[in-house]
Amino acid sequence: MKAFLHRLLIVVFLAGVSSLSLAAQGHFSGERALAYTREFVAIGPRWPTSLGHAKAEAFLRAHFQRDQLEEDAFTADTPIGPVNLRNFIVKFPGKKPGIIVLGTHYETNYPLRNINFVGANDGGSTTGLLMAIADQLRGKPNDGCSIWLVFFDGEEAFVNWSQSDSTFGSRHLAAKWGRDGTLGKIKAFMLADMIGDKDLDIQRETNSTPWLSDLVKQAAHKFGYDRYFFKMEEPVEDDHLPFVHRGVPSVDIIDIDYGPNNSYHHTAQDTMDKISAKSLTIDGDVFLETIRLVNLR
Numbered sequence: 001m002k003a004f005l006h007r008l009l010i011v012v013f014l015a016g017v018s019s020l021s022l023a024a025q026g027h028f029s030g031e032r033a034l035a036y037t038r039e040f041v042a043i044g045p046r047w048p049t050s051l052g053h054a055k056a057e058a059f060l061r062a063h064f065q066r067d068q069l070e071e072d073a074f075t076a077d078t079p080i081g082p083v084n085l086r087n088f089i090v091k092f093p094g095k096k097p098g099i100i101v102l103g104t105h106y107e108t109n110y111p112l113r114n115i116n117f118v119g120a121n122d123g124g125s126t127t128g129l130l131m132a133i134a135d136q137l138r139g140k141p142n143d144g145c146s147i148w149l150v151f152f153d154g155e156e157a158f159v160n161w162s163q164s165d166s167t168f169g170s171r172h173l174a175a176k177w178g179r180d181g182t183l184g185k186i187k188a189f190m191l192a193d194m195i196g197d198k199d200l201d202i203q204r205e206t207n208s209t210p211w212l213s214d215l216v217k218q219a220a221h222k223f224g225y226d227r228y229f230f231k232m233e234e235p236v237e238d239d240h241l242p243f244v245h246r247g248v249p250s251v252d253i254i255d256i257d258y259g260p261n262n263s264y265h266h267t268a269q270d271t272m273d274k275i276s277a278k279s280l281t282i283d284g285d286v287f288l289e290t291i292r293l294v295n296l297r
């Protein structure tokens with residue numbers, strides 16, 4: 001993703017630290033999401049065209065083999081030439097018409113292929129998050145809308161971030177779903193990016209659909225998570241934009257402030273010790289509650 005440098009400080013809210021009993025019943029298992037993240041990140045760097053990328057694909061394929069898994073393979077026209085990429089879509093049907101899509105990207109950054117960049121937070125944590133959310137959905141009756149999990153490929157730039165050198169997987173899938181009529185059925189698209197950070201501070205992303213951001217805020221409030229959400233607002237270019245541009249209600253749930261002065265972002269510092277089960281619990285709680293709120297609309 002790409003964030004702009006200007007930031008608008010909305011509220012400086014220094015919350016008194018109260019330890020949340022997140023392990024208490026009724027909370028999402030961030031521990032489980034963290035365990036999945038650890039397993040996935042252990043593959044190592046997974047930049048497109050690498051052996052690690054093929055392993056990441058095999059990992060997702062094996063993990064979701066008993067679910068309704070769809071693979072969306074395509075060749076992207078990138079600055080380094082044609083590259084084979086693959087999105088994974090896991091479908092959990094519901095009784096209500098309409099689809100709620102949760103998304104993340106899973107690959108790592110190609111330009112960082114020489115620095116052992118494993119993307120524990122960037123691509124890793126949200127892959128683990130969606131895998132743990134799948135555990136909450138699998139085998140349970142769903143009276144609400146269908147829920148589809150999408151693991152995007154090719155979010156990162158191959159050379160320099162631009163509209164034509166980024167978000168290859170989401171641009172491909174949004175166009176495809178535009179042609180086959182799927183887009184019109186999507187009630188909400190929620191993107192997760194870089195939200196495993198121990199120091200969680202999720203921005204209000206200003207390209208997102210306002211009512212959907214409001215639902216996220218409402219969901220966070222229910223659990224007393226207000227201090228982790230929307231202290232700042234900022235536009236970010238990310239995998240939600242191809243959906244936003246096609247009129248799909250979309251929100252990018254992202255923490256673009258990673259490490260001191262964002263010093264862990266796109267560096268070899270993006271490792272497992274920087275992310276936490278607690279942050280993933282907060283994320284999972286808020287995603288699941290926002291799904292509930294979308295279903296009530």
Ligand SMILES: [Zn+2]
Pocket residue numbers: 001109122156266
């Ligand atoms: Zn990245």
